[in-house]
Amino acid sequence: MNAIDKSAGLDVARIRADFPILDQKIRGKTLVFLDSAASAQKPRAVIDAMRIAMETQYANVHRGLHWMSERTTEAYEAARDAVAALMNAKDRAEIVFTRNSTEAINLLAHSYGRGVMKRGQAVLISGMEHHSNIVPWQMLRDSHGIELRVADITDQGELDMADFEAKLADGRVGLVAITHMSNVLGTVTPAERIVALAHAHGAKVMFDGSQAIVHRKIDVQALGCDFYCWTGHKLYGPTGIGVLWGRRELLERMPPFLGGGDMISSVTYEQSTWAAVPHKFEAGTPAILEGIGLKAAIDYVQAIGYDAMVAHEASLTEHALARLASVPGLTILGQAQERGGVIAFAMEKAHAHDVATLLDRQGIAVRAGHHCAEPLMRRYNLDSTARASFGVYTTHAEVDALAAGLLRVREFFA
Numbered sequence: 001m002n003a004i005d006k007s008a009g010l011d012v013a014r015i016r017a018d019f020p021i022l023d024q025k026i027r028g029k030t031l032v033f034l035d036s037a038a039s040a041q042k043p044r045a046v047i048d049a050m051r052i053a054m055e056t057q058y059a060n061v062h063r064g065l066h067w068m069s070e071r072t073t074e075a076y077e078a079a080r081d082a083v084a085a086l087m088n089a090k091d092r093a094e095i096v097f098t099r100n101s102t103e104a105i106n107l108l109a110h111s112y113g114r115g116v117m118k119r120g121q122a123v124l125i126s127g128m129e130h131h132s133n134i135v136p137w138q139m140l141r142d143s144h145g146i147e148l149r150v151a152d153i154t155d156q157g158e159l160d161m162a163d164f165e166a167k168l169a170d171g172r173v174g175l176v177a178i179t180h181m182s183n184v185l186g187t188v189t190p191a192e193r194i195v196a197l198a199h200a201h202g203a204k205v206m207f208d209g210s211q212a213i214v215h216r217k218i219d220v221q222a223l224g225c226d227f228y229c230w231t232g233h234k235l236y237g238p239t240g241i242g243v244l245w246g247r248r249e250l251l252e253r254m255p256p257f258l259g260g261g262d263m264i265s266s267v268t269y270e271q272s273t274w275a276a277v278p279h280k281f282e283a284g285t286p287a288i289l290e291g292i293g294l295k296a297a298i299d300y301v302q303a304i305g306y307d308a309m310v311a312h313e314a315s316l317t318e319h320a321l322a323r324l325a326s327v328p329g330l331t332i333l334g335q336a337q338e339r340g341g342v343i344a345f346a347m348e349k350a351h352a353h354d355v356a357t358l359l360d361r362q363g364i365a366v367r368a369g370h371h372c373a374e375p376l377m378r379r380y381n382l383d384s385t386a387r388a389s390f391g392v393y394t395t396h397a398e399v400d401a402l403a404a405g406l407l408r409v410r411e412f413f414a
Contacts (some may be wrong), residue, residue: 010312015304016393018043029363032398032405037183037211037342037389038367039233042297046237049296050289061288062262062279076288079295080278083243086298087228088219094251096244096278097286101210102132104229104244105177107281108206109136111254112175112227119145121174124167124203126189127153127379128182131372133208137177149173153379157185157334161193168201176205180212180228184371184387185334186317186342188212195224204250210234214391215313215340217306220245232290236392237297241290244281251277258283301392309392313341316390316399323403328410333380341390344371347406350413352384358409359386364402 016022019041024031033041053075059068061076084092098104113123113136123137127150141148151164159178167173176198181188191207198205206227209218213230220228227250231242246254256263256274260283265273274280301309320343324330329348347355356368367387370377377383388402 010304010308010392012312012393012395016395018045018300019393020044020047022393026363026365027361029361032362032364032401034388034390034394034398034402035365035367036214036391036394037234037387039239040214040236040391041393042238042293043236043300045300046293046296050238050293053289053292058289060285072288075295076286076291079291079298082295082298083245086218086302087243087245088221089245090221091248093277094245094248096246096251096281097291098229098242098244098281099240099287100231100233100242101208101229102231102242104231104242105132105206105208106136107244107257108177108227108229108246109140110257111281112204112250113137113140113146114144115255116250116253117144117146117174120147120172122147122149122172124149124151124164124173124176124178124198126151126159126164126178128157128159128185128187128373128376129179130183130208130210131374133177133179134375146174147172150375151178153187153376156336157182157187158336159187159189159194161190161197164194165197168197168203171202173198173201173203176203178205178207180207180209180218181215181340181342182334182373182376183211183342184344184373184376184385185336186339186344187334187336188216188338188340190338191223191225199224211340211342216310226250232294232297235294235297236300238287238290238293240287241294248277251281254281256280256283260284262286304392312392313390316394316396317341317343319396320388320390320399320402323399324406327403327406330406330410333382333385341394342387343389344385344387346382346385347410347413350409352386354413355386355406355409358412359402359405362401362405362408364405366402 057071061073080095152160204226209230228245233239263283333344352368
């Protein structure tokens with residue numbers, strides 16, 4: 001299989017050389033990695049940044065006056081500056097580091113949901129959410145008397161905007177929490193329209209950008225939203241570090257999520273006072289090396305350029321949809337007009353786990369299951385699907401390999 005691909009002006013062969021894990025064989029087959037939506041591979045720049053930090057400068061941050069601590073603090077806090085620039089945040093203090101998107105949403109449910117919202121208000125989500133954007137709001141509903149509403153999606157996998165607006169109509173929705181890009185359907189939601197409608201009805205807006213941050217340039221000022229979260233490991237960075245961006249005036253109204261070191265201003269046995277944002281939300285020793293790795297990942301994608309990455313992905317997605325449509329008995333979930341490089345599919349007479357297993361024997365890595373989106377699976381009367389997802393290193397030849405592999409799977413079950 002030829003890995004050279006120069007679609008959309010992107011030299012994918014050169015990019016692939018930056019990812020050492022791709023240069024290997026699985027069961028004697030060339031690795032075709034199509035599971036980047038679950039977690040992307042890491043370029044050498046990220047691996048080296050974390051290794052060098054461990055070898056030359058590692059110490060705890062925010063606490064020491066010695067050279068090692070100061071240097072590590074500078075490197076760690078540079079990640080906050082990089083995130084702020086990436087998202088066009090007004091203020092670096094609006095960037096809260098978390099473990100991942102799941103923790104970011106739980107932080108918001110706790111600190112904004114319990115600390116700011118009132119009993120009787122509602123949270124509005126959509127019918128294509130990841131469990132991480134469902135379960136925290138259910139917990140808030142059960143503990144704090146907040147109503148949970150769900151806006152429907154269409155058969156094509158797009159947000160039903162008429163139903164979305166109807167769910168806002170009574171003015172009781174305090175927060176809209178919605179995916180910016182579905183991890184199953186690839187659907188990109190109409191963010192600006194969502195924000196305009198929500199704000200017109202008095203609701204704040206949080207986007208789960210776990211997938212979107214990889215596939216398009218995010219400008220929180222242009223979007224007009226109030227909160228935005230994502231996770232580093234999908235953007236070619238390490239696991240263990242995520243981001244919650246929030247408007248500073250909102251973050252300052254919110255109580256802390258966790259208590260402990262580094263999030264306090266002062267402590268007595270009678271009471272404690274909190275550090276300023278963002279640190280009041282960052283209790284304990286943070287993910288230091290992961291922050292340094294995240295900075296390296298951001299630098300890497302910025303050097304490539306989002307325009308080139310988006311164009312490459314659009315070309316891959318168009319090619320994949322055409323190739324997979326030619327596989328007999330294969331159904332692709334969702335037909336949204338605006339979508340990213342995530343494609344879920346089901347094959348007649350074959351369970352998704354069996355499809356993924358047989359593809360794996362051909363060296364092709366895809367995800368199989370409900371993708372942490374069981375309500376969405378039920379919407380399509382399925383219990384699971386297989387899912388292919390693309391990264392900056394994915395080639396058109398790999399998409400062809402997937403289509404050929406699925407034809408072999410189809411023959412196996414014929």
